[in-house]
Amino acid sequence: MIEITGMAHGGDGVGHRDGKAVFVHGGLVGDVLDTEIIEDRGRFERHRLVAVVAPSSSRVEAPCPHFPVCGGCSWQSADYQAQLGWKTETVRSQLSHIGRLEPEVFPTLAVGPEYGYRNRMDFRSSQGRPSLYMEGSHRAVQLDTCLLPVPALRNAFEAIGDLGGITRIVLRAGVDVGLAIVTGKAPREASGWGVSVVRAGEAVHRQVVGGVEFRVTGTAFFQVNTAGAETLVGLVGTAAALEGHEVLLDGFAGGGLFSATVGRRARSVVAVESDRNAASDLRFNTAGSVRVVERPMEALPPDVTCDVAVVDPPRSGLGRDLVENLASRGP
Numbered sequence: 001m002i003e004i005t006g007m008a009h010g011g012d013g014v015g016h017r018d019g020k021a022v023f024v025h026g027g028l029v030g031d032v033l034d035t036e037i038i039e040d041r042g043r044f045e046r047h048r049l050v051a052v053v054a055p056s057s058s059r060v061e062a063p064c065p066h067f068p069v070c071g072g073c074s075w076q077s078a079d080y081q082a083q084l085g086w087k088t089e090t091v092r093s094q095l096s097h098i099g100r101l102e103p104e105v106f107p108t109l110a111v112g113p114e115y116g117y118r119n120r121m122d123f124r125s126s127q128g129r130p131s132l133y134m135e136g137s138h139r140a141v142q143l144d145t146c147l148l149p150v151p152a153l154r155n156a157f158e159a160i161g162d163l164g165g166i167t168r169i170v171l172r173a174g175v176d177v178g179l180a181i182v183t184g185k186a187p188r189e190a191s192g193w194g195v196s197v198v199r200a201g202e203a204v205h206r207q208v209v210g211g212v213e214f215r216v217t218g219t220a221f222f223q224v225n226t227a228g229a230e231t232l233v234g235l236v237g238t239a240a241a242l243e244g245h246e247v248l249l250d251g252f253a254g255g256g257l258f259s260a261t262v263g264r265r266a267r268s269v270v271a272v273e274s275d276r277n278a279a280s281d282l283r284f285n286t287a288g289s290v291r292v293v294e295r296p297m298e299a300l301p302p303d304v305t306c307d308v309a310v311v312d313p314p315r316s317g318l319g320r321d322l323v324e325n326l327a328s329r330g331p
Contacts, residue, residue, distance in 0.1 A: 007086040011074040030056030058082035071135035112227035115147040128162040174205030210261035251311035255281035
């Protein structure tokens, strides 16, 4: 048996056996588990959860009938307040063990509702039903319900019948419209879904964050939690502490979330974005008030310098070379 004493980056529970760290998918801090080994990497092992012998005080009944087979959620079986604490500790642990840094890590903020917060959901079609992938695989799980999208999109999801010739469907909600962006041929009954059914190139909706209205085209990136984006803008603005004389570099700028909000306090803004649709939105949303560089961050022109840099890279991060490149520009 394994007692789970911590949570790892990625959501696995962590225990120890014979001096080795043991990672168990589905384990929660305080659980005592019956497990079986599936991988021995020398210094650590990965185990499969066989049974919960003694449950953690943080363990709750998962509200979704598709959990844990569906890979859309990781911690539905855990109390929400416990989740917030684990996320804070994960950041602190990563910075300490990998970065060898010991900065102050502020508590994770609960923003908006626990469920029904996503303004965007991406589904594949599997045998005519919207689907997500199983955890760590490309095997589709057909869904009858999903608790993650905002109410307007959840209603649309529940109205979806046979997807017919659709291979991918992206549900998006803005302040003005709900959209079903489809790849493939939409069935006739799509008119009854309660949202506009459009092709990717035809889709445009609006979001409002920090008092600024943003145009978002097609499947271009925008923060999926609108309340979270509002909080994020406030936190970044506080950290940047702009006084009005600075040049702000907004890297991986997307449609201009930081350029158009935090950037209002800067003397000037240079926004860097490589995606054509996002760069078009960026120009529209900032109305010519910023310098838009439509190229990858790795190809930043040599004349770009800044006093403050805000970068929001994809999950792969910046990488050492880009960090050094940015640092050389004086932020």
